[in-house]
Amino acid sequence: MNPTKNGRDLKTAWDAFISDANEQAFYCLYGHYYDYFSFLGGKRNQRADRVADSINDLFLYVYENRSRLLNVRDHHNYLVTAFIRKLFRKVPVERELSGWLSEEHVYPSPEVQLIQQSMDDELKCALKKLIGQLPAKQHRMIYQKFYLGMSYREISLSNRVSEKTAYNTIYIAVDKLRNLLGKTVHYILSFIALYLPLYMLMLIAEGVSAVASQFENQ
Amino acid sequence: MQEKELSALLNDERFLNYCLGRNAADVSFWESKLQFDPDLADQIEPVRQAVVFLAHESSMREKERAYELLRQKISAANAASLQRRRLYRTIGYSAAIMLLALLSGYYFYLDRGGANTIQPGGNAAMLTLADGRRVQLSDEQEGVVAQGDKMMYSDGTPVAGPGPGIRSTTNTIETPRGGQYHIVLEDGSKIWLNAASKLIYPTHFQHNIRMVELVGEAYFEVAEDRTRPFRIRAGRQEITVLGTAFGVSAYSDEPAIRTTLVSGKVRIDYRKKPDSDRLFRDSVFLQPDQQSILRGDSIVIHPVDAAKVTAWVKGIFSFDNESLESIMQKISRWYDVEVVFAGADKNSRFWGGVSRYESVDEVLRRLQATGDVQFKIEGRRVMATK
Known part of the structure; x- marks a missing residue:
């Protein structure tokens, strides 16, 4: 299995942000740690909205105090410690932290990104539209379940819903998507079935006219 | 599925x-x-x-x-x-503006009273009342008026209320270096006190004589009262007048006592020796525009432009063939500066006039313009060189 993305690998992004306030780099850091911190918060049964607030508080601080953070050598440790301090409003005990620091279980394998990339654009559009229609809370549960790999129990605690609600939410979303995928696959196939012969005909017709014009010139 | x-x-x-x-x-x-x-x-x-x-x-x-x-x-x-x-x-802007204002204020302060520009004297005097109380007279008032036991400023503001009791029968008004003050006595006589001068006068004049004592320089406009002569004791001379205007300069740090008559007639009685116990055996009379100079055991009378000699009353330094020493003494008193002669000729003579309300720089510049003397100011010390 490919090694998962590691926060320490983002040193370049951190440096780029600290030195010239590069927003892309900032977002790169934000995205990575958003996942990681959501995972940590979920694992510690923290409410998802509080986790999200803490993440934003932390990154707001980082954004505004860029120049003060010049001396931060290990950005990963700094961010994790700061986040946990924010979330729990206390200085983390080293022992308590040690079990969390691994990002191994947070991120899906990069391999699966390839699956997504190989998907049809039109299909992606349809799926995105569907996901966009989900209420924020349901959307978050999907994220927690599939991206962060949290258990239904963790999700239910994190969102203050019952485990059954968490499960149903995810079931409904997946079912909808599955149906859509089925339809779209058929749609694409029928598109190909209809237009491929016509396309061939067009090519042949072009070829014939080209040959014909050659004869005329002679 | x-x-x-x-x-x-x-x-x-x-x-x-x-x-x-x-x-x-x-x-x-x-x-x-x-x-x-x-x-x-x-x-x-x-x-x-x-x-x-x-x-x-x-x-x-x-x-x-x-x-x-x-x-x-x-x-x-x-x-x-x-x-x-x-x-x-x-x-930040406000602070900068305030700082600027403060600095310019400080600059003006320096300009007025600071080390670089020595400013002229002004109205200042200490009044010692008969009951022993001492009153610093206001520098915003030009003069005081004596009316029996009471003293008031020229504009009617009382100087001090009734005292606890009488200790003596005289009041004393005294100007510091750089100060001058004007006083109107109960008989209506007007006296202008120059810098570093002192006038002792009775709370009530006697019925047959009006007697005051002067140390330093003053200009008198004595109210006419033929029944009560006005007598000024200044050092070892006494000036007796009936009604007239004249200037007296009797500084203890000057060897000569000068009396300059502007108008009327005065008699000067004097002792020939400072320590003589013979009282006023000799006397001279002055005519207008005459000045007597009592120095040593002789008194000399010579013609002067009396208006120029007493011009300080009108706020003008007027020098008419006056020695540098005498001029510098006046400057020293009015500007409260120390004058050091470092090579300049004390006896060189000057003519001319300048306002007493100019800064000392300006006055010295005028003198310097003659080419006979150079000045250097260090703090409150004026060095006169050749």
Whole structure:
């Protein structure tokens, strides 16, 4: 299995942000740690909205105090410690932290990104539209379940819903998507079935006219 | 695929791990399972795709949504900090303006009374009342009027209320160096006291004589009263007048006592020797525009322009063939400076006039313009060189 993305690998992004306030780099850091911190918060049964607030508080601080953070050598440790301090409003005990620091279980394998990339654009559009229609809370549960790999129990605690609600939410979303995928696959196939012969005909017709014009010139 | 099967799949952590590639063992378990069941694989594939897509799409969207909130916070914070910066800038400008004002105020202060420019004297005097109380007279008033036991400023403001009791029968008005004051006595006589001078006068004049004592320089305009002569004791001479205007200069640090008559007629009685116990055996009379100079054991009378000699009353330094020594003494008293002769000829003579309300620089510059003397100012010391 490919090694998962590691926060320490983002040193370049951190440096780029600290030195010239590069927003892309900032977002790169934000995205990575958003996942990681959501995972940590979920694992510690923290409410998802509080986790999200803490993440934003932390990154707001980082954004505004860029120049003060010049001396931060290990950005990963700094961010994790700061986040946990924010979330729990206390200085983390080293022992308590040690079990969390691994990002191994947070991120899906990069391999699966390839699956997504190989998907049809039109299909992606349809799926995105569907996901966009989900209420924020349901959307978050999907994220927690599939991206962060949290258990239904963790999700239910994190969102203050019952485990059954968490499960149903995810079931409904997946079912909808599955149906859509089925339809779209058929749609694409029928598109190909209809237009491929016509396309061939067009090519042949072009070829014939080209040959014909050659004869005329002679 | 049956609904039951789908829900079973979603409950199966191993399947989800396979979808998202989280666990090597789970991935190979499902891969080998599907390899041998192509039908299942066909059914499973859309579910797998949906799960993977949901995973990534939801992650992206979650972050974007959260990041949008962060952006709003940042821009709100930026706006706040911009406001703060504007506030700081306003405060900064105000502070700068205030500092500037303070500095210029300080500069003016230096300019007026500071080390570089020595400013002229002004109205200042100390009044010692008969009951022993001492009153610093206001520098905003030009003079005082004596009316029996009471003293008031020229504008009617009382100087001091009734005292605790009478200790003596005289009041004393005394000017410091750099000070001058005007006093009107109860008989209506007007006296201008020059710098570093003292006038002792009775709270009530006697019925047959009006007697005062002077140390330093003063200009008198004595009210006419033929029944009560006005007598000024100044050092070892006494000036007796009926009604007239004249100037007297009787500084203890000057060897000569000068009396200059402007109008009327005065008699000067004097002792030939300072320590002589013979009282006023000798006397001379002065005519207008005459000045007597009592020096040593002789008194000399010579014609002067009396108006020029007493011009200080009108705020003018007027020098008419006056020695540098005498001029510098006047400057020293009025500007409260120390004069040091370092090579300059004390006896060189000067003519001319300048306002007493100019700074000392200007007065010295005028003298310097003659080319006979050079001045250097160090603090409150004026060095006169050749």
